Amino acid sequence: MAGKIVADTLEHSTAGSIATNYVVEGSAKAWCSIDGDSTVYDSLNIASTTDNGNGDNTYTFSNAMGNATFAVSGMSKSDDNGGLRAAFMQFSANNTSIATTFFRLTSQYDNTNGREAEYASTIAHGDLA
Amino acid sequence: MQTPEFKGTHLFDRLCWAKENLDGVQSDYRVVYEDSIDECAKILVPDPNWMACALQGGILPPVWVYWELAKDEAQPDFKKHTRGYLLHQTEPVGPMTEEEAIEYLIQKDVPQHVWKTWNEGNKPKMVICRKEQLPSTREWRNAWKIAEDINATDLAA
Numbered sequence: 001m002a003g004k005i006v007a008d009t010l011e012h013s014t015a016g017s018i019a020t021n022y023v024v025e026g027s028a029k030a031w032c033s034i035d036g037d038s039t040v041y042d043s044l045n046i047a048s049t050t051d052n053g054n055g056d057n058t059y060t061f062s063n064a065m066g067n068a069t070f071a072v073s074g075m076s077k078s079d080d081n082g083g084l085r086a087a088f089m090q091f092s093a094n095n096t097s098i099a100t101t102f103f104r105l106t107s108q109y110d111n112t113n114g115r116e117a118e119y120a121s122t123i124a125h126g127d128l129a
Numbered sequence: 130m131q132t133p134e135f136k137g138t139h140l141f142d143r144l145c146w147a148k149e150n151l152d153g154v155q156s157d158y159r160v161v162y163e164d165s166i167d168e169c170a171k172i173l174v175p176d177p178n179w180m181a182c183a184l185q186g187g188i189l190p191p192v193w194v195y196w197e198l199a200k201d202e203a204q205p206d207f208k209k210h211t212r213g214y215l216l217h218q219t220e221p222v223g224p225m226t227e228e229e230a231i232e233y234l235i236q237k238d239v240p241q242h243v244w245k246t247w248n249e250g251n252k253p254k255m256v257i258c259r260k261e262q263l264p265s266t267r268e269w270r271n272a273w274k275i276a277e278d279i280n281a282t283d284l285a286a
Binding site for chain 1: 145168171175176179182208209
């Protein structure tokens with residue numbers, strides 16, 4: 001590909017240097033934002049989302065991860081206007097929630113019931129296959 | 130835009146090229162399926178950037194590559210993929226129509242026991258529909274099921 005630079009180290013004039021594997025290994029390998037119907041607003045390295053039920057979504061990769069021990073984080077926004085309510089995300093507890101080709105998250109509110117998020121965003125860090 | 134010659138290029142690099150150069154394609158197709166009698170119907174939604182790659186051609190690997198990786202991961206002693214090169218070194222597939230892309234995605238992301246036997250049993254386990262054919266509200270979402278009276282003739286119509 002055009003513009004390819006092969007380097008093991010990046011060096012700043014005053015701030016020091018950093019090995020490029022920090023960049024390669026530390027960059028997010030997938031990210032995605034969806035609405036309450038699991039329609040994707042924008043993404044990288046996501047092939048599909050699956051709406052498994054209220055607030056329960058599976059995100060499937062295009063480029064699989066190298067192992068099933070990658071890290072996932074996410075934030076979601078409450079879909080109601082009932083005041084200040086927590087809307088947090090966690091791995092689906094009663095199902096397989098992580099594999100090299102997907103991860104499954106639920107958005108929940110303070111009463112722990114799965115609830116649709118008006119906007120749910122998530123990021124995966126780890127090694128690619 | 131012409132797809133660069135991507136043979137042997139890391140799949141992630143191809144996806145990054147697509148992200149930078151192709152506009153996302155928001156498909157109206159949805160795949161509704163049931164993979165467990167204890168759970169409600171699930172709805173597969175294609176990613177717009179992935180759909181752009183599928184329509185463009187020359188980016189995505191053939192679907193059998195994912196099946197091979199799934200076989201590896203199903204081994205009891207699986208720790209990490211050792212055949213990831215299949216994603217990167219297998220010649221990418223050519224451009225697909227939107228319908229072909231949905232077929233590909235079903236074979237990639239819907240459980241095999243569903244799509245291989247979708248029409249066996251009392252009612253279809255999987256239906257491809259348009260977004261507007263789904264219920265317009267999320268009411269009783271956790272109770273949604275594929276209609277009992279739907280049949281293959283209806284689906285073919």
